[in-house]
Amino acid sequence: MSTASTTTAHPAPTAEEAALRKALSSTPRPAPPSPLSAALTFGWRGMLKVKHVPEQLLDVTITPVMFVLMFTYLFGGAIAGSTRDYLQFILPGVLVMSILFTTVYSGIALNTDLTKGVVDRFRSLPIWRPAPLVGALLGDSVRYLLAGTVIVVLGVALGYRPGAGVPGVLGALGLVVLFAFGLSWVFTTIGLLLRSPQAVMNAGFMGIFPLTFLSNVFVDPETLPRVLKGFVDINPISHLVTASRGLMEGTATAGEIGIVVAVAAALTAVFAPLTVYLYRSRG
Amino acid sequence: MTVQSPLAIEATGLVKTFGEVRAVDGVDLAVRTGSVYGVLGPNGAGKTTTIRMLATLLRPDAGYARVLGHDIVDEADAVRGVVSLTGQLASVDEDLTGRENLILLGRLLGLKRAGAKARAAELLEAFGLIEAAGRLVKGFSGGMRRRLDIAASIVVTPQLMFLDEPTTGLDPRSRNQVWEIVRTLVAEGTTILLCTQYLDEADQLADGIAVIDRGKVIAEGTPGQLKASVGSGTLHVRLLESSQRPEAERVLTRGLEGVHLESDPAALSVPCGDGERAAEAVAELSRAGIRIAGFSLGQPSLDEVFLALTGHPAEEQAPGEDDIDQEERAA
Numbered sequence A: 001m002s003t004a005s006t007t008t009a010h011p012a013p014t015a016e017e018a019a020l021r022k023a024l025s026s027t028p029r030p031a032p033p034s035p036l037s038a039a040l041t042f043g044w045r046g047m048l049k050v051k052h053v054p055e056q057l058l059d060v061t062i063t064p065v066m067f068v069l070m071f072t073y074l075f076g077g078a079i080a081g082s083t084r085d086y087l088q089f090i091l092p093g094v095l096v097m098s099i100l101f102t103t104v105y106s107g108i109a110l111n112t113d114l115t116k117g118v119v120d121r122f123r124s125l126p127i128w129r130p131a132p133l134v135g136a137l138l139g140d141s142v143r144y145l146l147a148g149t150v151i152v153v154l155g156v157a158l159g160y161r162p163g164a165g166v167p168g169v170l171g172a173l174g175l176v177v178l179f180a181f182g183l184s185w186v187f188t189t190i191g192l193l194l195r196s197p198q199a200v201m202n203a204g205f206m207g208i209f210p211l212t213f214l215s216n217v218f219v220d221p222e223t224l225p226r227v228l229k230g231f232v233d234i235n236p237i238s239h240l241v242t243a244s245r246g247l248m249e250g251t252a253t254a255g256e257i258g259i260v261v262a263v264a265a266a267l268t269a270v271f272a273p274l275t276v277y278l279y280r281s282r283g
Numbered sequence B: 001m002t003v004q005s006p007l008a009i010e011a012t013g014l015v016k017t018f019g020e021v022r023a024v025d026g027v028d029l030a031v032r033t034g035s036v037y038g039v040l041g042p043n044g045a046g047k048t049t050t051i052r053m054l055a056t057l058l059r060p061d062a063g064y065a066r067v068l069g070h071d072i073v074d075e076a077d078a079v080r081g082v083v084s085l086t087g088q089l090a091s092v093d094e095d096l097t098g099r100e101n102l103i104l105l106g107r108l109l110g111l112k113r114a115g116a117k118a119r120a121a122e123l124l125e126a127f128g129l130i131e132a133a134g135r136l137v138k139g140f141s142g143g144m145r146r147r148l149d150i151a152a153s154i155v156v157t158p159q160l161m162f163l164d165e166p167t168t169g170l171d172p173r174s175r176n177q178v179w180e181i182v183r184t185l186v187a188e189g190t191t192i193l194l195c196t197q198y199l200d201e202a203d204q205l206a207d208g209i210a211v212i213d214r215g216k217v218i219a220e221g222t223p224g225q226l227k228a229s230v231g232s233g234t235l236h237v238r239l240l241e242s243s244q245r246p247e248a249e250r251v252l253t254r255g256l257e258g259v260h261l262e263s264d265p266a267a268l269s270v271p272c273g274d275g276e277r278a279a280e281a282v283a284e285l286s287r288a289g290i291r292i293a294g295f296s297l298g299q300p301s302l303d304e305v306f307l308a309l310t311g312h313p314a315e316e317q318a319p320g321e322d323d324i325d326q327e328e329r330a331a
Helices: A015-024 A035-052 A054-080 A083-114 A118-123 A131-158 A165-193 A197-213 A226-234 A236-249 A254-281 B047-054 B076-080 B098-108 B113-126 B142-153 B172-187 B199-205 B223-230 B242-255 B275-287 B302-310 B321-330
Strands: B007-018 B021-032 B036-040 B062-067 B083-086 B160-164 B191-196 B208-213 B216-221 B233-239 B267-272 B292-298
Touching (some): A015 B113, A015 B172, A035 A054, A035 A131, A035 B098, A054 A131, A083 A118, A083 A131, A083 A165, A083 A197, A083 A236, A131 A165, A131 A254, A165 A197, A165 A236, A165 A254, A226 A236, B007 B191, B021 B036, B021 B047, B021 B062, B021 B191, B021 B208, B021 B216, B036 B047, B036 B199, B047 B160, B083 B142, B098 B113, B098 B142, B113 B142, B142 B172, B172 B191, B172 B199, B191 B199, B208 B223, B208 B302, B216 B302, B223 B302, B233 B275, B267 B275, B275 B292
Parallel strands (some): B036 B191, B036 B208, B083 B160, B160 B191
Antiparallel strands (some): B007 B021, B007 B062, B233 B292
16 A cells, blocks of 8 residues: 555664564473462562662651650650650550551552553463462561561660560561461452552551550550450450560460461461452452 | 364353443454454454453353363463463553563563573563663653563463554554564464554454454454455545645546545545555646645545444544534534
8 A cells, every 4th residue: 555654665684673583483481480489579579669669668667667756755654654664565566556557558559559451461370379469468578577677676776675685576576477467468358349549548547547556555455444445355456466575575475476376377368368369350 | 274273262152241331242253373363443342351351361251262272261271371461551560670570571481580581681682672671661652661561471482462452552663663573473473362443453464353343243354355345445635725625626526436525624535446546536636736735545444444334433432523513514
């Protein structure tokens, strides 16, 4: 046809074309990656995003610092008589709170991801189905660890002294991150059910705020009205705080830790398959 | 013939409904291995939904399909192992660099770290993306993004590739680059299912075409057959002086039917069987002393194909300017 395309001369094959041909010639398909390798690759993807936009780390660095300073110096004198005593009481609680707040972002991030075409490509790959989700949460676990480290370091700088030393702190950190991993699945489920990142954020914080405050993070539940105390006593977050305090002080019992591990396992058992199902079946 | 070359895609009666809407309403497809098959239709015709079902991203509500011999529902994993998808909204990660995208895909497809890096480097060079390799995809132009998207689809050579509107929104140069890549891929043995809104794209690339409208295949054939069914192309003429248009209209009407005055006061168009006929018409205009600023002979547009095949325009919500003019005049 006498259109413009015929007027462009056809150049002889160039180096570029040769490179194209070579690149397009069949690359044999290797065996698919193992589930772990696929999940770790997605974890790497999460890390790369942090590398490119380090501001993302504000919520796991500045926010915990704010929490520690605010609660210690605002409430310390009034609640415990001295900020120093209160810091000793509240630090494991703030550790739990800061990290659990961060889990909401896993749901928000997943919801944001879904609006992008790249998820279609992931879903059309022959990989272990939960890999993108597990990988993202593994990446998030690194964020949780970072938040935890910031809090502990700041706490020690302000005068917090863990009775059980470094092993106790590491144990508590590990337990909180484990619980956070389990809880994240709840928010990824919400992230797949709701339509916008804002909705996920609202729903997430609407749940996590009361759950965290109605626990033993800030105060000894003995002072609470009976009904409230009843709730605080069964709140899994209270158990997590108790176990973390125990680990850091060196007084934790196997039972205290066992409950937390069991809850994390239960959350994962229910919400991980649900998340994976929703992720796969989403149009 | 089909005995020697088994079908890469066989779909029968595929249906997908979203609420009240039957997005895909009984689509049958038969795509030969090693060919480029075009699915042509306007936005919302059901092209993307069809591709998403075939790529195992959506479960059909009815009907069944086999992709390279594997059932898309029961053997979804086997299908995923042999296809790759290039989506309408480029399926690459905007928050990573071009190179990271390709390495990510290479790792997910099972390449070792070094292998994935080497393959990424090779593809970046082949697709002219070396300079941009370290930049975030967010900052890529449309053409670069599309090329990266296709590169990501062939990190490991797929046996079947779904290309969903690969050139929508691209400038002519980028479009030609994408077409060249597609031709090379086919020459190397990949089967391609190409969704497009553009007849000329299907014409350039596809061996067979299905025209799809409102979730149904309404016509099927080679590009030549389809164009023949629609009729001819159209000669567009633009005059130097709009005052000469009535005279130009008279001259053209002598030899051709259906002369149409465009909304541009210096332009007119006429359906025209072939290039010779068009050249003659232009020569006649020039002999009559009409000064021509420019002319072109276009293929039938998708709108014309649609109008011919369905009796309604491709996009109901966007009627042609002349329709509006007529309605206004009538009012």
